[in-house]
Amino acid sequence: MGVIGSSIKRREDPALITGRGRYTDDLSLPGMLHAVIVRSPHAHARIVSIDAAAARAAEGVVAVYDGRDLVPGGEIKGVPTGWLLPDLKVPVHPLLAVDRVRYVGDGVAVVVAESRYAARDAADLVEVEYEPLPAVVDPAKATADGAPRIHDEAPENVAFDWQLGDREKTDAAFAAATKVARLKLRNNRLIPHAVEPRACLADYDPTSGELTLRMTSQNPHVHRLLMHLASMGLPEHKMRIIAPEVGGGFGSKIHHYPDEAITAWCAINLKRPVKWTATRSEANLTDAHGRDHATTAELALDDGGRILGLRVETYAAMGAYLSTFAASVPTYLYGTLLSGQYDIPAIHVHVYGVFTNTTPVDAYRGAGRPEATFVVERLMDAAAEVCGLDPAAIRRRNFVPPEKFPYPTQVALEYDSGNYEPALDKALELAGYDALREAQKAARDDPKKPLIGIGLSSYIEACGLAPSQVVGALGAQAGLWESAKIRVQPSGSVTVYTGSSAHGQGHHTTFAQIVADKLGIDPEQVEVVHGDTEKVQFGMGTYGSRSAAVGGSAIATATDKVVAKARKIAAHLLEAAEEDVVFDPAADGGPAFHVRGVPDKRQGWGDVVLQAYLAHNYPDDLEPGLEETSFYNPSNFVYPFGTHVAVVEIDRETGEVRLARYVAVDDCGNQINPMIVAGQVHGGIAQGVGQALWEQAVYDDSGQLVTGTLLDYAVPRAHNLPSFETDHTVTPCPHNPLGVKGIGEAGTIASPAAVVNAVVDALKPYGVNHLDMPITPEKVWRAIHLKGAL
């Protein structure tokens, strides 16, 4: 086996297991000040006055600024949105609120002081007088007559009204249907909850005019671009953004929030370094939330359980402002995935993006695709019930068959490859499906036993978020290629500069594997550099499961260019025609070029590399040096898929759901490092199970987030979960050089539906056909004991 495909241990770990990893808040600079942001306690209010006199007078306080101070010229510089849709309403999102606050947590003022504690104390002394206004928190209610208006730019609170698919064809399918499955679904609002809260450290050099901003970022170059364009106005070459170690992101560290720009603004104004670190409750109030859909979905079928059409209507909460990629999530990352793994002849989806007086909503692990999978996979179970079929049988009956690829869906995508039945078979076999059904039957008949439920989820995702032309046509304000530079040093060691900035994904390891495999060298000879706009040429960052498929492909392509140049040098040294020289990374005695068919006529890789820098014995028409760059722009998304099986046990007395087993069979194409792939699956499953059973950002009617701390926002803990059973099939991506797809989000995409299907399956004897997430013991208890009185 080559270096690609082997589970080598992570090179990032020695620092992290000994406490030597440096996260943003670990860093300090001489003369550093600390910022604390004063936030609105009201969901919707007019700011009557701000009195900062007492705060300014407090010991250690250097400055206090409010929204007007940040806009001295009167022009409000706001946080930009990075994805536009036709007729999208884009309200101004000022760095600090001016005149009006629109959600609990909206920034109102910033206090800068000599120490953390002094800043925190003084923040309490800033007196803000508010005139509360009526608030609306439910996306389905925000569009009703008489609902409070959040932005003058969007009188009906509708940010966008978006459709995809063919309505008439879909209506005709429903008219022809003999069976219809219908569900009303609420996709619960989630808090990403990376364990490291957001933080930044801004440092401005007034002589050079350069700003260095160290921050918790998944995409430093994108942050630099957005800050240059909108919030900061500094030239890009005068802004350096560094992402040190980043303690998880899950989407929440993609976006451009006001806080980092406010901190940078303070550093520029005060000419001293300023650090800002969110508290956990601040992070929970201000990190972009995920999901929050209210959906009605219907599936039209014939008597044999074959799908004829799908109709979906969704109200998607945007929160109080449009976050960076907010508009893309419930549209192009959601509507386009509604065909699932199935051959569906007619689909229509209608989505309303709705402002509410809540934290802005944006991409959270999976971003749109978990919501789509939830709709499709819940409907498949409902359809199985309506048609009297086993859930596995109805899926099998409707899968896009292998011979139909590339398969154009009714919702704008072309699935490049897929082979769905083997993954389903493998998952069922691993789970022991038939035996489970037997056990379920036996348990049903024995009131002393917990109820058993088995839930399937056959998911697909479009990820490797990419083709620039495609996303550009759909509204992205950026290209979604990725860049890589490969520098081969004269000694033969290699430095890889990648735009894919990691925060736990193991890029130092997997990216080194790609290069080592291609060049036939030891991975220890390869260093990976990321997360610094000054070191790395450019980059689009890490999200949408794109690092291996797009970032990795850029690295593979740049490495190929290096080999191509080295081959010219080798041909010169071998006095052979270039086309007669081949590179064998696995040659006996080390990687070498040789004349085709004459393995003895060889030049070792190291000699060729050295000659690239000596250029003593060298082709006339070739520049010295060995360093190549690739900006890799894929031709399509990648389409990982798989089937997951959840097995739950339900306590009839308490309604408690225990996840007894979880089986995941995923197909992410070729695997670079199977250990890391499995780790991504595990983490994703845990987050999705969290959504299904425990997690929910709950707002009361006045707009207070009542689950703002770990006391009431229940992230999964070790004792809540079993060990997972994972396996895979391999259907390589046909259009990228590594044949890889993506795996970072699969678990989160598949598992909510698997778990809910399992619970509903268990409760079938009680006439339950749906329960909303999170499925708390109370909901289950009511379903069992009050039969339908929910």
Added chain:
Amino acid sequence: MAVQIRVEVNGTTYEREVEPRLLLVHWLRDELGLTGTNVGCETSLCGACTVLVDGRAVKSCTQLAVQADGSSITTIEGLQQNGELHPLQQAFWDQHGLQCGYCTPGMILAAADLLAQNPRPSEAEIRAALKGNVCRCTGYHNIVKAVRQAAEQMGGG
């Protein structure tokens, strides 16, 4: 009104004046520069700040520095012996028990407490012992495997 404290941290004794309200975690991080101990919440519920105080796992965000007076503390920086990784550190590495690494120092020290109390924990006991420590990346699967490996290596098994 600073208070004098005397605390041994990773084998070195520090005598310092601290503000009475200073949290132990901030003393370790900001004054001793031991930034391996992380902060993930302010409600004592995430465990990222876990250190060993006199051998027992303590959430250092929940203690004042003055309360540590007279005690002996081990942070993640002090877990290696003679330059060798502690079996738990080794096991977390071997089993891919970390991704972003932010929860890891606290997780390892909580596990060290467990193994000191119970050298042969079952999977259920490991999971129960770590329930005060949140990991958002790994789904705990490989963390459990890592603790099992360390238990075996340390002679419990």
